[in-house]
Amino acid sequence: MIRKTTVDDCPIIDLGQIQNRAGNITVVEGNDLIPFKVKRVYYLYDVPGGAERGGHAHRKLYQLIVAASGSFDVKLDDGNLKKLVCLNRPSEGLLVKPGIWREIVNFSSGSNCLVLASELYDEKDYIRIYRKFLNYKKSNAPKV
Numbered sequence: 001m002i003r004k005t006t007v008d009d010c011p012i013i014d015l016g017q018i019q020n021r022a023g024n025i026t027v028v029e030g031n032d033l034i035p036f037k038v039k040r041v042y043y044l045y046d047v048p049g050g051a052e053r054g055g056h057a058h059r060k061l062y063q064l065i066v067a068a069s070g071s072f073d074v075k076l077d078d079g080n081l082k083k084l085v086c087l088n089r090p091s092e093g094l095l096v097k098p099g100i101w102r103e104i105v106n107f108s109s110g111s112n113c114l115v116l117a118s119e120l121y122d123e124k125d126y127i128r129i130y131r132k133f134l135n136y137k138k139s140n141a142p143k144v
């Protein structure tokens with residue numbers, strides 16, 4: 001369950017690329033490459049230099065984070081271990097499982113952070129207070 005997920009459960013997935021002289025295409029279709037069905041897509045752009053986004057964890061949501069253009073770093077934290085993942089290829093996605101605190105930093109100018117998500121937007125699914133996240137990961141309590 002989400003208390004047990006670790007940063008090592010969050011791989012970078014090679015999404016492949018259809019190459020063409022006039023540009024490349026990367027396709028995420030069905031459940032072949034990622035372990036969830038995409039219900040929602042959103043993207044972050046025009047992020048000012050030095051800004052940080054996404055300091056939170058989710059209870060149920062799976063996400064695939066893609067640097068559709070430019071680059072940024074994703075800080076992953078499972079309450080025990082931390083990992084910094086640099087994303088800079090549109091043909092790669094970082095799988096973030098439920099129960100992982102994540103922040104996105106070091107956005108390059110003009111970057112676009114594309115997120116494929118397993119659930120519709122639901123504020124109740126967020127854990128936005130880091131202390132609560134830590135308590136949840138470390139305790140046996142069924143709920144935050």
Ligand code: TYD
Pocket residue numbers: 040042053054055056121
């Ligand atoms: P949030 O997920 O908190 O973004 P970040 O952690 O990157 O700062 O979302 C910011 C705001 O956008 C918040 O008020 C909720 C709203 N929002 C939606 O309405 N739908 C969505 O799918 C997302 C991702 C955010």
